[in-house]
Amino acid sequence: MSDRLTTPAELDQPIAPAWSTRALLDRFGMLLILPLLLAAGGIVSPAFISADNLSNLLLQFAPLAIVAMGQALVMIVRGLDLSVASMMATAAVIATGFSGSDRDVATIFAVALAVAVMIGLLNGFLVTKRQVSPFLATLATMILLQGFRFAYTQGAPSGNVPPLLRVFGAGKFHGIPYNVLVLVALAIILAIVLHRSTFGRRIFIVGGNPVTGRLFGIQSDLIIIACYLISACLAAVGGLILSGYVGLVDNWVGQGYELDSIVACVVGQVSLQGGRGSILGALTGAAIIVIIANEVLLLGVPIQVQLIIKGAVIVIAAALYARKDN
Amino acid sequence: MTGAANLRIEMPWLLRNNAGLAGVLVLIALVCLVGAAASDRFLSFNNFLNVFEQTTDLALVSIGQTLTILAGGIDLSVGSLISLTSCLTSGLINNNPDRVVVVVIAVLVLGTAVGCVNASLVVALRVHPLIVTLGMGAVLQGVTLLYALGPVGRVPRGFNFLAYGRVYGLPLGATLAVLLCILIALLLRYLPLGRQVYALGDDANSARLVGLRRTRILMLVYGTSGFCCAATGLYLAARFGVGQPYTGVNYTLASITPVVLGGTLLSGGKGGVVGTLFGAFLIALLNNLLNFMDVSKHYQLVAQAVIIILAVSVYVERRRTM
Amino acid sequence: MLKLAGISKSFPGVRALNGVHLHVQPGEIHGLLGENGAGKSTLIKIIAGADAPDEGEMDFADAPVQWSSPREAKQHGIHVVYQEFALFPQRSVAENIFIGHERRNRFGLLDHARTRREATQLLQRLGVSLNVNAAVSSLSVADQQMVEIARAMVHNVKLLVLDEPTAVIAGREVAVLFELLRRLRETGVSVLFISHRLDEVFAICDRVTVLKDGRLVGTHDIRDVTRQRLISMMVGRDLGDLFPPRTMTARSSETILRTEGVTVGERVRDVSIELRRGEIAALAGMVGAGRSELALGLFGAMPLRSGVIHLAGQRITSMTPARAIGLGMGLVTEDRKSQGLAMLLDIAANISGPALSEVAKHGLIDRRLESEVAAREIERYRIACRGPGTKVATMSGGNQQKVIVARWARICRSVLILDEPTRGIDVGAKAEIYRIMRELARSGVAILMISSELTEVIGMADRIIVMREGRVTGELPGGAATEEDIMHLATSENAA
Known part of the structure; x- marks a missing residue:
């Protein structure tokens, strides 16, 4: 690879500007799949493209997308965060842990984020300072949270979600869900942080190669810990929003989101090997998953078949990207 | 020089290539010490037989999982495959003793076949096993639910001997798991393909350059993992008397814990199934101890997580100093 | 031993090899020289069966061949020691040597004692003494290289290809390696030796082939060329003095x-x-x-x-x-x-x-x-x-x-x-x-x-x-x- 000759012919090639068609296609090409999916959905079942359904789609999209963005950061630094779903459920349990009135919303956010910070730090600490594999470290914190949650709720959570949180989770403003507004704000901030800031550049350098990061004077450990921290916090926010959407709380709010968020990232071309990925990719991946699930539902296909389709989509999407990379 | 090498006292091979095994044995001893202090019934033979019996399901899945991890992969389809096989077992037998033999064989073949499909997909699609088996897991769960949305079929009365029966005083299921473990340990050690499992997990690129047949190795490990899942499915059907479509769901991630506790590197290339067996035993023993100490079921999860964190941190320390 | 005629190979956007001829005789150490990107790596891959040529013919041991996999090339007696090695760091020396060609007993099962014994003998033949039970990761780079070469001996190697073997070792280790290569030459093994270091090429090679930009520049008997000539063949121009003058006080x-x-x-x-x-x-x-x-x-x-x-x-x-x-x-x-x-x-x-x-x-x-x-x-x-x-x-x-x-x-x-x-x-x-x-x-x-x-x-x-x-x-x-x-x-x- 590195042995390839830089021939004079190669030098004569025009310098590709950042905005060339190919570069654009490389960066935004995967977005093209969304209108295709939407169109296909509309053809198969007209109800799909009704304004109502689309706005519901957005409602379901937001929590997964929020979690997937955090997952993307962790995956870029060669990690994996299996604790996100457990974190979401824990946040949801916290949401019902108070009086259920709007006065407590600020407290709920504060407590949930405080727990998320601890879990994120623990994940990051295990991965960096103790060199535990991310898979195991986050698996352990997942079980840890689960244990504490069960012990706290004695297996049967009760209590109500404050109305304000319900608005955030399920309410709409002229058809646009509030949770999407939250998502958009978070996405813009994260995209700037990841793709424009020095911190984001360091994430990519460390993710591509931690040794290089160290030689660049970057404190790789801090960068990695920060990514786990952000992921846990986003999971907490996602969990609160989801609890608002679901309305009632059990111990398993968010179940399956750990794998779904990883799948969303893989489908959105965030590399499992680290060093590659984007916020846009995570969002696209999450959108693809939600759209497919919704279309399948509308088709009246039994819920079982959804799983089969989801499984197939995961593998096929990953296979397509593998081909492209090679 | 070479004389000295040959004269060196050889440790039993089970221990020699398995530094992690020592770690898990120490942990077991620790739990025993605490247990002895907590209750005088803890260290009794009967209690150990109980714990041994409770190890069966986790031991069976994790043995298969060990192989995929040794080869540098992972199998996240185990939970769904266990659900599927347990449903098929009770659904197909449907309380008809004449069908038992055929169905048991068919289920074991099916499990192995699913594993082989996993392996073929990993090879053919060039996709990380994490993703392939995750997808396969979703597909299998869907198939299971297509077959049965709730508890399905029944197994004949005699069939639960697999789960509750004792042979010469030993629990049958657990004994079979141990025998399977020993068999696989021997295969890993005495088959060329077994050694190549370690090689592939150690350095996949070298394996390619040396010309190892990756497909065969992956078929072996994922096939075995599938077989082990089917065995677990059979065992669970026997234990509950009926197959349930979500019965295996927790095993997917739980199967990884004993592997790691047993000293197998999650990155592959080092470890073994015997350690995994003890890892599974350790977890059952720990739960047993917490029961003795009247710790709520919920905190048992916390304890498990803490043990995992401690164990992996300690192993890391050892690796570093070497 | 090995005869390549008119080998060409293209990758998207690059013509890596263009009608290359190479003729390695039995029992010779043949140097392969060229700047980075001259096509050496591609050529090695084609010889090793890891890549197929677009055009051209290959003869090995006087018979036309066409490898379908590295495995096949290896079975015919071609062994490549890549620069980055193809070793398994956590496995033992003995296991590394026989990987893929495990020593078995009469039941077809692995014979660990025989594996160790034969590994020791093999290493002795190469003149190195290593603990065959040691994990390869615990060895020095030079010793790891010896394990790679020992592995080649298992296959009854006829052509040993060494990709920049001296890039990772120095001084006496190089001398040991060269001594070993000379002994191999006496037993009729051909060696294709890739290097950047001209001193070494002059010290060990019988003949030398130079590639440039994917084309053959020429093959010469080492006694017929000078250092300056080789450099200008590789670079395509006279380089003058490599080192700029000192200016320091x-x-x-x-x-x-x-x-x-x-x-x-x-x-x-x-x-x-x-x-x-x-x-x-x-x-x-x-x-x-x-x-x-x-x-x-x-x-x-x-x-x-x-x-x-x-x-x-x-x-x-x-x-x-x-x-x-x-x-x-x-x-x-x-x-x-x-x-x-x-x-x-x-x-x-x-x-x-x-x-x-x-x-x-x-x-x-x-x-x-x-x-x-x-x-x-x-x-x-x-x-x-x-x-x-x-x-x-x-x-x-x-x-x-x-x-x-x-x-x-x-x-x-x-x-x-x-x-x-x-x-x-x-x-x-x-x-x-x-x-x-x-x-x-x-x-x-x-x-x-x-x-x-x-x-x-x-x-x-x-x-x-x-x-x-x-x-x-x-x-x-x-x-x-x-x-x-x-x-x-x-x-x-x-x-x-």
């Missing part, structure tokens, strides 16, 4: 870095050295003498166990890379791919990397500024690429090295350490790197060059510091020192 200039009793890791002990502004000091010694560890320690990438570093007027007992960079230090590491470069990123990011704040405002990167900075360096160092946005992974080794050197040269104000800066890069890029080093020194930076190539040490250094087994064993003035002087200090007295 070090005595007068100030000391910028001084260490007192520095101990790093397991290898480096109690090292006290001095570097002055404007000089090029070489750190010579055998591989494993602790030179790279010392470099990492000075730069803060490995912790100092004891000792003090005085750098730019500061007294430092615990160094970090960030602090070193802040004090104007730079480190070009030995291994580009795994350490020096952010392979997934572009040239601009690789150049701005350690000094991101320079191209950023309020924590946000100014892409245009970053790009301009990179474009300037690309022009200054004649880095062949399409622009600042070129991914470094797609570049040749020499150009990658230039990117690394450019990165540090730009921000380095006090000390630049270069660890084997010209390893594995072509002659043209080498001369370029030497020129840059001189320029930097002239601008007042102190340069510490670690090198195992003695000609380079003698040609470039104003002062030579020699290490052996983690300690500094002496200093020699540049220019006047001979290879013997250096080797005497670098190897233990009784061995020398």
Whole structure:
């Protein structure tokens, strides 16, 4: 690879500007799949493209997308965060842990984020300072949270979600869900942080190669810990929003989101090997998953078949990207 | 020089290539010490037989999982495959003793076949096993639910001997798991393909350059993992008397814990199934101890997580100093 | 033994090989020379069956062949020792040697005793004694190479291909390897020897083939060519003197870095050295003498166990890379791919990397500024690429090295350490790197060059510091020192 000759012919090639068609296609090409999916959905079942359904789609999209963005950061630094779903459920349990009135919303956010910070730090600490594999470290914190949650709720959570949180989770403003507004704000901030800031550049350098990061004077450990921290916090926010959407709380709010968020990232071309990925990719991946699930539902296909389709989509999407990379 | 090498006292091979095994044995001893202090019934033979019996399901899945991890992969389809096989077992037998033999064989073949499909997909699609088996897991769960949305079929009365029966005083299921473990340990050690499992997990690129047949190795490990899942499915059907479509769901991630506790590197290339067996035993023993100490079921999860964190941190320390 | 006729191979956008002929005779050591990108790697892959040629014919052992896999080539007796080795670090020596060809008993099961016994015998035949139960990761690089060669013996090798075997070993280890190759030659084995080092080619090869830009330049008997001729065949022009003239008057200039009793890791002990502004000091010694560890320690990438570093007027007992960079230090590491470069990123990011704040405002990167900075360096160092946005992974080794050197040269104000800066890069890029080093020194930076190539040490250094087994064993003035002087200090007295 590195042995390839830089021939004079190669030098004569025009310098590709950042905005060339190919570069654009490389960066935004995967977005093209969304209108295709939407169109296909509309053809198969007209109800799909009704304004109502689309706005519901957005409602379901937001929590997964929020979690997937955090997952993307962790995956870029060669990690994996299996604790996100457990974190979401824990946040949801916290949401019902108070009086259920709007006065407590600020407290709920504060407590949930405080727990998320601890879990994120623990994940990051295990991965960096103790060199535990991310898979195991986050698996352990997942079980840890689960244990504490069960012990706290004695297996049967009760209590109500404050109305304000319900608005955030399920309410709409002229058809646009509030949770999407939250998502958009978070996405813009994260995209700037990841793709424009020095911190984001360091994430990519460390993710591509931690040794290089160290030689660049970057404190790789801090960068990695920060990514786990952000992921846990986003999971907490996602969990609160989801609890608002679901309305009632059990111990398993968010179940399956750990794998779904990883799948969303893989489908959105965030590399499992680290060093590659984007916020846009995570969002696209999450959108693809939600759209497919919704279309399948509308088709009246039994819920079982959804799983089969989801499984197939995961593998096929990953296979397509593998081909492209090679 | 070479004389000295040959004269060196050889440790039993089970221990020699398995530094992690020592770690898990120490942990077991620790739990025993605490247990002895907590209750005088803890260290009794009967209690150990109980714990041994409770190890069966986790031991069976994790043995298969060990192989995929040794080869540098992972199998996240185990939970769904266990659900599927347990449903098929009770659904197909449907309380008809004449069908038992055929169905048991068919289920074991099916499990192995699913594993082989996993392996073929990993090879053919060039996709990380994490993703392939995750997808396969979703597909299998869907198939299971297509077959049965709730508890399905029944197994004949005699069939639960697999789960509750004792042979010469030993629990049958657990004994079979141990025998399977020993068999696989021997295969890993005495088959060329077994050694190549370690090689592939150690350095996949070298394996390619040396010309190892990756497909065969992956078929072996994922096939075995599938077989082990089917065995677990059979065992669970026997234990509950009926197959349930979500019965295996927790095993997917739980199967990884004993592997790691047993000293197998999650990155592959080092470890073994015997350690995994003890890892599974350790977890059952720990739960047993917490029961003795009247710790709520919920905190048992916390304890498990803490043990995992401690164990992996300690192993890391050892690796570093070497 | 091996006959290639009219071999061509294209990759998207590159014609890697164009009608290449190669004829390796039985029982000869055949050198294969060429700059990076000349097509050597592709040719090796085709010989090894890892790649199929687009055109051309291949004869092996007097029969036309067409490999479908590396396995098939191996069965016919071709064994390739790749530069990065194909070993299994956690497995034992014996297992590594017989992997894929395991020794079995009559039941078809593995015979571990026989495996160990035969591995020992095999290694003895090669004249090395290793503990066959040891994990390969615990061996020195030279010993690992021996395990690779021993593996070739298992297959009854007829053609042994060595890809830059001496890039990773030095001094006596090279002598041992050459002795071994000569013995193999006597038993009728052919060796295809790929190297950048002309001295070695002259020392060991019977004939030599030169490739350039994917084409055959020529095959010659080694006695019929001179060093100058080989260089001009490889480069396509006369290079003149490789080393730029010395300009240094070090005595007068100030000391910028001084260490007192520095101990790093397991290898480096109690090292006290001095570097002055404007000089090029070489750190010579055998591989494993602790030179790279010392470099990492000075730069803060490995912790100092004891000792003090005085750098730019500061007294430092615990160094970090960030602090070193802040004090104007730079480190070009030995291994580009795994350490020096952010392979997934572009040239601009690789150049701005350690000094991101320079191209950023309020924590946000100014892409245009970053790009301009990179474009300037690309022009200054004649880095062949399409622009600042070129991914470094797609570049040749020499150009990658230039990117690394450019990165540090730009921000380095006090000390630049270069660890084997010209390893594995072509002659043209080498001369370029030497020129840059001189320029930097002239601008007042102190340069510490670690090198195992003695000609380079003698040609470039104003002062030579020699290490052996983690300690500094002496200093020699540049220019006047001979290879013997250096080797005497670098190897233990009784061995020398």
